[in-house]
Amino acid sequence: MSVLIFAEVDEGKLKKSSQEAIFYGAKVAEQTGTTATAIIVGEASDTELASAGRFGATKVLHAADSKLAEPNGMAYASVVAAAAQQEGANVIVLAKSSLADAMTARLAGKLKAALAANVVELPDLSNGFRVKSSIYTGKAFAYNDLKADVKILAIKKNTITPEESEATAPVEAFTPALNDKDFAIAVKGSEKASGDVLLPEADVVVSAGRGLKGPENWGIVEDLANALHAATACSKPVSDLDWRPHAEHVGQTGLKISPNLYIACGISGAIQHLAGVNSSKVIVVINKDPEAPFFKSADYGIVGDVFDVLPRLTKAVKAL
Amino acid sequence: MKILVCVTSVPDTTTKIAFTDNNTKLNKAGVTFITGPYDDYALARAVELKEKTGASVTVLNVGEADSEPVIRKCLAIGADDAIRVNAEPTDAYFVAEQIAAIAKENNYDLILMGRESIDYNGGQVHGIVGEMLGLPSISPVMQLDIDGDTAKITREIEGGKEQLEAKLPLVLGCQEPIAEWKIPNMRGIMTARTKPLKVVEPAGTDKLTTVASYELPAPRGAVKMIPADQAETLIQLLRTEAKVI
Structure with missing residues (x-):
C-alpha cells in the first residue's frame, strides 16, 4: 500500500503542477496512513530530484534511461506501471498535462484501474473512496466512487496549494525493462513557443x-x-x-x-x-x-x- | 481501409446544466443532444478519407436508445453502417472495453474518436482502447494524412504542436482543424434511414467508477465595477483584496 506520484520535469525542472501533484499525493498518503513516492522520468539534476521531498514525497524513483530523454506517453506509462507494481501502489496521482493525459489512460488500461480525471479536491475516505471532479466542461461537478484496487487521479491545476518544507527525499535509480512497442510513434518535428509562460x-x-x-x-x-x-x-x-x-x-x-x-x-x-x-x-x-x-x-x-x-x-x- | 469512428451523444454546448432526482441525474428536459463536437471532427476526417481512398466507415456509439438520432445523423453525413452498444457510457474503462471488443472482431486500420467527450471530459477512452488492443494511441490530433500504411499526424502539445509518424493500425483522439464539420444533405438523410444500425449488448466487467451525485458550482459573488477612468485601482484591488498578483 502506497501512493505513487508521477512528477513531470520540463527542461530539467520540476513543473509547478507536479509540485501540486506531489503535495496532493502526500496528503492522500497521510489520509490512508501510508507513504508517498514520486517517480521522475527523464533528465533532472540531483537537487531537482531531491526537491520532491520538499512537497512531501518520502522517496524518489528516477528512471533516467537515455531512451526516455524525450517525453513519450506510452513508454512513460509503462515505467510508471512498473514502479506502481514494485511499490505496491494503490493510488497513482498525476497533474493534468499533454504528457500526463497520454499516460493516464494507458496506465488505467494496464492496471485495470478506476480512473478519475479533472479531480478538484482531496478524496473523501469516510465511505469508500470518493473524489470530486469537474465535468460538463466546468459547468458542474461529479462525486465519483472509485471501486477498483488501483485508483488513478488526474488532478486539475489549483486543486491544492502546496506547502514547502525543508525535507529532502532519498533518490533511487529505477531501471525497468523497456518495450520496443512503446516507441512505435516517431517524432518528426515540433514547434513550441519557448521562453513564454506555458x-x-x-x-x-x-x-x-x-x-x-x-x-x-x-x-x-x-x-x-x-x-x-x-x-x-x-x-x-x-x-x-x-x-x-x-x-x-x-x-x-x-x-x-x-x-x-x-x-x-x-x-x-x-x-x-x-x-x-x-x-x-x-x-x-x-x-x-x-x-x-x-x-x-x-x-x-x-x-x-x-x-x-x-x-x-x-x-x-x-x-x- | 476500414475506419471505426466512436461518437458520443452529449448535451449541446449552449446547455445550462441542471440535475434532478436529488442531484443524481442530468435534467434532460429541454436539452438538445448533439454529436460530441470533437467526435464530429473525427467523423468528418473519416468521411474525407472515404471519399479520397474508398475506405469504409463504421460508427460506434456506446449509449442508450436515445442516442440513435445522433447515430442516424452520422450515417447521413457519410458513414456506411453503425453499431450501438446498449449501455450507459459512464466509466472510461467500461466504455473502452466495449469499443475494444468490437474492434477485436473487425480489424480496423484506424479507430478515431474525439479527444474527449464534452460531458465527462475525461479524454481517456482512446488511450485505454489503445492499451487494450496493444496499439499506439495519439491525442489530440489536429492533422491526419495517410500514406500507404503510415499515418502522418500533427498533435497539439502545450504551447505548440509536434509532427508524428506511426504505422497503422492506430487509435486517435481528434480535434480541430483535422477537418471541417460536415452537414448532412437531403440525399444523405434519406439514405441514412436504410443504412444498417446494429444494436449489441455490453460485454465485459462491471464499471470501475460510479457517480454518487452531481453538484453545480457555487455562484460567484456580485461583480465589482471599476470606472474606466480609474482603471489603475483594479491593480491595487487584485493585489490587496483578491491577493492574486
Missing part, C-alpha cells in the same frame, strides 16, 4: 477576443501579460481567424484552464467560452459593451476601451 501552468492569464480588432494589436495584450508574468490566451473566433495559434484557444472546444487570475479583454463571454475558464479563482472582464454577458460571471469589471485600459493597467503593474 498557458496550462500559468497562475495569471491575459486573454483577448475579437474586441482587439486584429492580430497586429496584440502588443498591448502581451505587454500586460509580460508585466504580470502571465500567459496569453484567446477566444475561439480569434483562433479560428488565425489571429493567434490554436494552442492559445481557451473554451469549450479549446483548453480548459483554472488560473488564479483570468483577465478577459474584449471577450463578450459566450457560454462556450465561460466553460473553459469559469474555474479560474478570480475573473476580470474589460469590455466596452456594458451589456456583455461576461460581466455577470466576473469578480471585477471595467466598461471601457481595451486600447485605453490595457496600457494603463500595464503601467500600473510596472509601478508596483
